[in-house]
Amino acid sequence: MKNIDYKSEIQRLKKEKNAVILAHYYQEDDVQDVADFLGDSLNLSQTAVSTDADIIVFCGVHFMAETAKILSPNKKVLLPVMNADCLMAQTITKKDLQKYKDEHPDTKIITYVNTTAEIKALSDCICTSTNGLKIIEHYLDQGEKILYTPDQNLGKYAMKISGKQFEVWNGCCPIHHFLDKRKVLKQKELHPDALIIAHPECQLDILEISDYVGSTAQLLSFVKKSEAKEFIVCTEKGVLHPMKTQNPDKTFYLGSPTLSCHDMKKTRLEDVYNCLLNETNEIFVDEEVSRKAVKALNTMLELSK
Ligand code: SF4
Known part of the structure; x- marks a missing residue:
């Protein structure tokens, strides 16, 4: 038509x-x-x-x-x-996680929301980039052994902030993971007054040079409240649309042109x-999988209060 x-x-x-x-x-x-x-x-x-x-x-x-x-x-x-599909969600399979659980029956599985229903169903608790640190710290404070899946970068960032060690799956979001620090620094050279803001799915070398680290919603809120007028944004480029709409008086530069998710x-x-x-x-979604995944999601909602 x-x-x-x-x-x-x-x-x-x-x-x-x-x-x-x-x-x-x-x-x-x-x-x-x-x-x-x-x-x-x-x-x-x-x-x-x-x-x-x-x-x-x-x-x-x-x-x-x-x-x-x-x-x-x-x-x-x-x-x-x-x-x-989400490339990060593909970095962990049901078979591999089940194998890990069989070998580590005492370890609590904390899983990022960017995963399939089957992975959520095998997890004790889900988290997002907004509440991830809080949930991880809750389990660590209880003296629990934890495995954080699948995003290694959010996991490493949480270890740095909490000062505590735990196991982290080896997955990542390639769009954030392969952001080249040199490209971000080049933007900073071109726009010295701009603040660098980044999503915690980026590697630590990017987070360390950032003025603010947060989930997409937190980045949007930070930009709105900030007195700065220019920002170098280190997350997927789609977020520039609401940032520009909500802040017509501010200017945004993408950390790198590679920050675009094909899917x-x-x-x-x-x-x-x-x-x-x-x-x-x-x-x-299979009913049994759904029932178990809801349990893990509800645990997250309970711990986020
Ligand atoms: S940007 Fe794309 S690949 Fe990366 S976590 Fe989001 S949906 Fe997945």
């Missing part, structure tokens, strides 16, 4: 089907603009729980839609592009329209 005005058609279908569109900050700008809610993965899944919509179109990657389905089992959750950028307006129109790409 030609000449479809995707934006207005999506609005029409949303009303007709009592649907809601959730988009992650790393989505393309035009996809963010048709969303009812914009946020990070967990925050969007919690929004999915509170909405009375019958259909949730989750513009993000697979594990995010899966998390929304786990938390809202009675709603129809659709993912516009079925093969939009997050797969979703186009046309995909959002097609999946809403035909109600395709529905996400299903």
